[in-house]
Amino acid sequence: MAHTSLLARLRSGLARFGLAGALSMTVALPIAALAPSAAYAQSAAQRIADHFSSVPSMHGNFVQFDPNGRQSEGKFYIERPGKVRFDYTNTPLRVIADGSNVAINNKKLNTWDTYPLSETPLKLLLDRRIDLSEANIQSVKEEPDLTTIVMGDRSVFGNSRITMMFDPKTSDLKQWTIRDKQGRDTTVMIFDVQEGGNIQDSAFKIPYTAISQGQTGN
Numbered sequence: 001m002a003h004t005s006l007l008a009r010l011r012s013g014l015a016r017f018g019l020a021g022a023l024s025m026t027v028a029l030p031i032a033a034l035a036p037s038a039a040y041a042q043s044a045a046q047r048i049a050d051h052f053s054s055v056p057s058m059h060g061n062f063v064q065f066d067p068n069g070r071q072s073e074g075k076f077y078i079e080r081p082g083k084v085r086f087d088y089t090n091t092p093l094r095v096i097a098d099g100s101n102v103a104i105n106n107k108k109l110n111t112w113d114t115y116p117l118s119e120t121p122l123k124l125l126l127d128r129r130i131d132l133s134e135a136n137i138q139s140v141k142e143e144p145d146l147t148t149i150v151m152g153d154r155s156v157f158g159n160s161r162i163t164m165m166f167d168p169k170t171s172d173l174k175q176w177t178i179r180d181k182q183g184r185d186t187t188v189m190i191f192d193v194q195e196g197g198n199i200q201d202s203a204f205k206i207p208y209t210a211i212s213q214g215q216t217g218n
Contacts (some may be wrong), residue, residue: 007097017166040134044168045140049130051171056080060193067184076190081128083204096206097122105207112211113135121162121178124151130164143167 003189006010034159059077066072082099092108102122103114117123124136130151132140138150138161152161159181175189 035095037195042137042140044142045147046132048147048166048168048171049132049149051078052166052173053127053129055198057197058193058195059197059199060190062086062188062190064189065187067186069154076188077199077203078126079199079204080126082123082126084126085203086124096204097126098206100206101206112206113206114206114211121152121160124153125164144168146174166192 011091040041057077057079058201059075061073062076063071063073072088072091074086074091076087077083077085084097085169086095088094092106094105094107096103096105097117100117101114102117102120103112105112115124124130132149132151136151136153138152139148140150141148145168147166149166150161150163152159161178161179163177163179165176166172167174172193173190177185177187179185202208
């Protein structure tokens with residue numbers, strides 16, 4: 001299988017838990033000018049995205065690189081639509097999305113910061129179906145060993161975007177990168193991934209009442 005304006009705080013928060021892809025990204029095949037080969041690449045990418053979207057849940061380990069190159073690791077859990085959890089090893093951080101909001105919790109400082117999921121690029125990763133329409137796709141690049149899809153919705157996320165990288169043979173998600181509006185990348189690579197299985201609902205629970213009362217404890 002980490003806080004000012006929404007995106008500025010996401011930079012410090014999301015950058016700490018890094019949902020990401022490639023540290024160096026090559027933008028290719030813009031959808032605006034679909035040559036036959038580009039149309040084929042888009043079709044192949046949509047098939048891969050559909051396969052990924054069809055997996056209701058997965059969990060495994062992750063390694064994250066923040067914009068400064070710092071490395072961290074831990075376990076992740078995804079349940080579609082809209083739910084994800086990152087538990088970090090040897091740090092007090094955890095990140096939880098419950099389908100409506102994303103919460104970043106520092107257990108040592110007993111702080112919680114929440115953001116609407118719909119206003120973060122994570123929404124594109126966690127949607128019930130990843131729709132590679134012109135509304136949110138920026139580029140598709142198909143290579144023998146990797147299919148790279150760059151997505152963003154400027155009307156919602158501003159200049160931030162998400163890059164997802166898949167194995168073209170198995171359609172498995174390998175890594176993703178979130179780039180914030182300052183152009184800073186946070187990358188996450190996942191491994192030892194197990195698809196399916198039941199994940200307890202409590203894994204994605206955000207304690208809103210306790211947060212509002214300042215009584216969250218650890």
